[in-house]
Amino acid sequence: MNHLERARLFALEQLNLLDTPPSESFDRLTRLASQLFGLPISAVSLTDADRQWFKSRVGVDHWEIPREKAPCASVSASSEVVIIPDMLASSCYRESHLANSGIRFYAGAPLTTREGHTLGAMCVLGTEPREITEQERATLVDLAAMAMAQIELQHAFGRVDPLTGMANRGQFEEDVQDLALDAPDTRRAAFFIEVVEPSQLSALHRTMGPAFLDELAQVSARCLQQALGKESRLYYLGGCQFVHLVAAASEDALIEHALRLREDLMALESAREVPVLVQPVVGIAAFHLGATTPSDVLRSAHAATLDARQIGRGAGVFSKELEERFQRRNMLLSDIDRALESDDELYLVFQPRVAVASGVCQGAEALLRWRHPVLGEVSPAEFIPLIENTPMARSLTDWVMRHAIHQAALWHRQGRDLRISINVSATNLEEADFAQRVLEALRQARLPAAAIELEVTESALIGKGRAAASQLEALIAAGILIAIDDFGTGYSSLSYLHEIPANIVKIDRRFITHLGEHARTRTLVGSMIGMAHELGYSVVAEGVEDEAALACLGQLGCNEVQGYLLAKPLLPGVFEAWLAQQA
Known part of the structure; x- marks a missing residue:
């Protein structure tokens, strides 16, 4: 069963129609169909x-x-629409249950939801062969639409959010479609109102409980509806997110309206109607009715909300630049699957890691690069965050692991004593078989475990629970070193450091860039190195770009360094030439 059929069956189940008692409202339609077509059977x-x-x-x-x-x-x-003039003349249906029951003629029109799922058919059947006219065909389609409207009418509660009493997303989409029929090409603006930042919602759920969030949604709904007036329809999308439509105006007027709504919501806290400080943001998307789907309207307005929150503004307008960014992200997400199968898009470069005391290269960090056929070189800082929270994260890590281990095995057979570092995402640590896959890749490549090192960001390690820790412990037990990448950037560095199963700490580049210039930074980095050594960790500094920083790290006892002062990330052949030059 494919995903489309699963989605269709789910939509059918959600309507709670199957195995329900007879309904006069539907029976009227089937009786009417039978009479209009002069046929004995309808369903x-x-x-x-x-x-x-x-x-x-x-x-x-x-x-x-x-x-x-x-x-x-x-x-x-x-x-x-499916028409079968004579079932016995059809190679497909002559042996069907209906044909064996004496049915010769069949005509059926689809019962299709607004989301595009076809639930079944409005059909008429006869015991004699016959044809159907265009008028009859149109009548059958109209009857199917009436049956579908009855289904939606019976489930109208599905268009209303029971918590707030507001219309929901389904009703929003239906209303936008209806407006497009009434006034095609008219400009409207959608206001996407996010009362609470999504990450804060999770924290509030844990600390205040779900009942508090329900109350917050209800209070926000009343506040917004009062501000908008009875003539404006407000829709609740869930998660303390709302949307409403207005006639398109100038950008300044739209932003002014959005900021007024924001002020009304922020006044809830000062009026003590909610016990927390809310930080609402409003995103605005102008569009032409009929030219944009309702889901795209919501997506654009939501994107404007995210952009406004990211840059610290109370309101933002969806722009061409935002649309281009969205299209670019979509392209990257849709193309990564092809890139994983291609031989000339994804590739690895290796940045040397050098021991401070001896100046000898101890290994290198394997870094992923993407040469997109349309976009050109795409920074990993752009595409990896997009992918690491999708099902493709597993495939991407497997690709990197396979190619990095292959390269490490080549160098190992050449007698090069190098340890190759490979980056791992938080998603990978939650995969029950991750450690097993890594060890199997090493076995197939005949590479000792000590020849690789896995780098995991501090944020990926913290709060992932026992399952992630057990994966790391299995890898460490096999002889693989674990490094905490970007150390110092997480808010819980000190409190969690003693609990994390790892061997190496990599101090983030933002602490190293101006190390030779600021005494306070030197003190901070010195404390990090000292604490890590006391806890038994080896320390690597990233982003070393000048001699002053390198000298300072040597004085502070840092074990290894990497950065542009030593070498940029290099292709394998260039890396080998660099090694030869160092020797």
């Missing part, structure tokens, strides 16, 4: 996983038939 047929179930039927006694070779299943699969 509202729903396509389940292995059956056709009749929500309403005329002219038959049974409630369901097998899905196999059922014409209604073909309607669901194609989302199109």
Whole structure:
């Protein structure tokens, strides 16, 4: 079963129609269909996983038939009208359950939700062969639309958020579509209001409990609706996020309106209606009705919200630049799968790591690069954060691991005593078989465990629970060194350092860049190095770019360094030439 069919069946289940009692509202439609077509049989047929179930039927006694070779299943699969003038003349249906029951003629029109899921068919059947006119075809399509409208009417509560009493996202999408029919190409502006930053929501859920968040949503809804007035419809999207539509105006006028709404929400705290300080942000997206899908309207307005929050503004407007950034992110996410299969897009470079005391190269950090066929060289700082929270994170790490270990094995067989560092994401540590995959890759390459090192960011290590720690412990037990990357950038560095199963600390470059210039930075880095040594860690400094910083790190007892002063990340052949020059 493919993902589209799973989504269709889920949509059908959510409507709670299957195996429900008869409904006069549906029976009226099937009786009408039978009369209009002059046929003895009519049904509202729903396509389940292995059956056709009749929500309403005329002219038959049974409630369901097998899905196999059922014409209604073909309607669901194609989302199109299916006409069979004579079943016995059809190679596909002559042996079907219906044909064996004496049915000769079939016509069915799809019952399709607004989200595009075809639930089944409005169908009429006869015991004699016949044709269908264009007028009859149009009538059948209208009857299917009426049946679908009845389904949606019966589940209208699904368009209202029970917590706030506001219309929900489904109603927003329907209203935008209806507005496009009434006033096509008219400009509107969507205001996406985010009352609380999503990361703060999680913290509030833990500390205040879900009931508090429910109350916050309700209070915010009342505040916003009062500010907007009864003539404006407010929609609740969940997670303390709201949206509403206004007629498009100048950008200044839209921002002024957004900031007024923000001030109203911020006044909730001073009025003691909520016990926390809310930091709302409003994103604005102007659009032409009918030219943009409702989901794209929401996406654009939400992007404006994220951008405004990132740059510290209370409101922001979706722009061409934001759209270009979104399209670029989409392209990267959609193209990474192809890049993993390609031989000429992804590649590794290696940045040397040198012992401070001896000046000898101890190893190198393997760094991923992407030469995109359209975008050119794409920085890993751009594409890795996009991918590491998607299912592609596993495949990407496996690619890096496989190629880095292959290169390390080549150098090992050449007699080079190098340890290659490989970056690992937080997502990888949550994979139950991660350690097993790493060790199996080493075994196949015939590479000793000591020849590689895994780098994990401090934020990835902290708070990942026992499962992540057990992965690291298994790797350490096998002889693989674990390095804490970007050390010093996390808010819990000191409190968690003694709990993390690791061997090496890599001090982030932001502490090293001006090391030779500022006494306070020297004191801070010196404290980091001393503390790490006391806890049994070896220390590596990243981002060494001048002699003063290198000299200072030597005085402070740093074990290894890497940075542009020594070498930029190098292709394997260039790295080998660099090694020869050092020797």
